[in-house]
Amino acid sequence: MNGLASLPSWSLPDAYLPDIIILCVLGALLALYLALQSTFKVRLEQSGIAQVLQELLRNPDDIRQGRSLTPRRRMRQAGLESRRVIWWWVFQLMLPVLLGLLVLRVTGTGLGGLAGLLMGILLPHLWLGQRRRERQTRIAAALGHLLAVSLAYQRHGLSLAASLREAARQALPPAHPLAFELELFSAELEGGLSLKEAASRISRRTGSRELHQFAMLLVAGNRMGNPLHDVLEAFAAQLARQQSERQRKAMQQRSVKALFPMLLVGGPLFFVLVIFPASLRVQEVLILMRELW
Numbered sequence: 001m002n003g004l005a006s007l008p009s010w011s012l013p014d015a016y017l018p019d020i021i022i023l024c025v026l027g028a029l030l031a032l033y034l035a036l037q038s039t040f041k042v043r044l045e046q047s048g049i050a051q052v053l054q055e056l057l058r059n060p061d062d063i064r065q066g067r068s069l070t071p072r073r074r075m076r077q078a079g080l081e082s083r084r085v086i087w088w089w090v091f092q093l094m095l096p097v098l099l100g101l102l103v104l105r106v107t108g109t110g111l112g113g114l115a116g117l118l119m120g121i122l123l124p125h126l127w128l129g130q131r132r133r134e135r136q137t138r139i140a141a142a143l144g145h146l147l148a149v150s151l152a153y154q155r156h157g158l159s160l161a162a163s164l165r166e167a168a169r170q171a172l173p174p175a176h177p178l179a180f181e182l183e184l185f186s187a188e189l190e191g192g193l194s195l196k197e198a199a200s201r202i203s204r205r206t207g208s209r210e211l212h213q214f215a216m217l218l219v220a221g222n223r224m225g226n227p228l229h230d231v232l233e234a235f236a237a238q239l240a241r242q243q244s245e246r247q248r249k250a251m252q253q254r255s256v257k258a259l260f261p262m263l264l265v266g267g268p269l270f271f272v273l274v275i276f277p278a279s280l281r282v283q284e285v286l287i288l289m290r291e292l293w
Contacts, residue, residue, distance in 0.1 A: 077207040078131040079177055088124070096120030132207065139178045140210045144239030146171050146178060147232055154229050161186040181206055195222050210239065
């Protein structure tokens with residue numbers, strides 16, 4: 001015992017404690033990021049249709065109407081596995097706390113910690129909203145072409161469900177969100193679901209305005225007794241016009257965006273090469289006139 005007592009004692013200096021806390025926070029953030037990355041890489045498009053149908057039957061929250069978007073429904077519309085919503089809640093709860101502690105340590109002020117906390121609250125929602133918009137944009141861009149291919153299959157005698165499935169398989173890559181949604185839509189129709197219910201489900205699952213119009217047109221055409229082929233043909237023509245209009249606006253926006261860096265670079269060059277030499281000449285003329293007078 002006396003020998004152990006004679007050993008030098010070691011204690012952690014208090015000055016190193018905040019740095020160790022920062023390292024622990026960074027390690028927790030890294031572990032959380034790796035867990036979320038492995039979780040969110042599992043997209044709906046990579047799952048089997050049968051698996052997704054079973055999930056919808058077990059948990060109909062994805063397709064049930066509500067007054068607001070739940071995290072599960074937002075994840076579903078973003079193309080993520082809604083069964084992994086527990087990871088989303090962990091992400092939402094841990095990120096604000098960890099980011100607030102990290103910013104508080106770096107800045108040393110309570111205001112900085114509060115800003116980090118608010119940033120940690122907003123970032124997950126901004127990220128998920130961006131993914132939803134990107135998926136809905138991809139669906140809107142491909143719907144017109146897919147309906148045109150589906151109409152060609154319907155002219156050869158295929159049903160609505162079969163034509164949409166074949167068009168999704170032939171006209172789109174397997175991982176495309178619209179191909180997945182229409183595969184699921186066709187499976188629901190062939191599984192005995194009514195056209196109204198299947199159309200309403202695909203509209204709520206995706207949140208896409210174009211697919212909502214598609215669903216409403218199918219329901220209205222079926223209710224009024226109009227041939228679905230004629231309804232889809234008119235809608236495909238409307239989507240083609242909207243797509244060309246979007247492309248025209250995108251070209252105009254790209255032109256405006258390209259003009260800004262040109263002005264940013266060309267403005268100073270114009271001043272140096274044109275305005276500045278001219279101002280020197282004007283100054284020389286004024287000096288000469290002053291000497292003459």
